[in-house]
Amino acid sequence: MQSRKVPQPGWNLEYTMWMFTRLSGLALPVLGLIGITAALVMGARTQMDLGTLMRWTFFPNVSHVTSSNIPDYVPWGGAFWQIMQIMIAFFGFTHGFNGLRVVAEDYTNPGFWQVFWRGIIFLVWLFSLLAVIFVIINS
């Protein structure tokens, strides 16, 4: 049985992503709580179905929360909420697609297929992030 190759200590990809996963895991509930608190302050008190709740919490975009009963959507279009949405999307997608990479690399051996899946996941991550930022800026 061969032992696993351990990368050099320091800021390599695995250590960086290990740290990022924990930090973004802490950041996402905090950002979500800010979103849902702001929605309640802006007057969203009734008709709290789950889809609406999740839209306010995880993606408080001005065109995304229109099916809720907030009387005034204008504040959601401001720069603060756009930055919040980009942060949530960046933390969420990076956390998620890195997790997908970790799972994929658990079931593949180093070599062509591992590089292949890493590349595919990187491209999907990049496309998702660009699509979300495009949606945020154009809404």
Place this chain on the structure above:
Amino acid sequence: MTLDRKVGLLAGLRYKGGGPMLAWILHRITGLGMIVFIALHVIASLLGGDIGIAINTVYQSLYFQLFVVFGIIFHGVNGLRIIVLDLWPKFIEYQRESTWLEWFIILPVYGLTAFVMISRFLAGE
């Protein structure tokens, strides 16, 4: 140069990891579930049309949302447990007990959410 374990599916199923193993495997399943859920939701919004409406109709059904809520709550609470164990490694000695503690948090939170969702669904809202 991976470890040459040669562990088959049956041997894997017989492995008695208990609470921490259940938490690990559920963390993985719920995480993959959320990535697929969000990716499909984004694709449905981009596509629009019949396919987009069909996907979003599934997302709005109670049965599907009960799974999504469980995934989000479990993944969140279990992730916080992992962060606590990583920041204070002394607690790893008690990781089995920590999985009991997390179910004491998850079950009431999920139970209350599911109760509200089901009672509102039965009330026809």
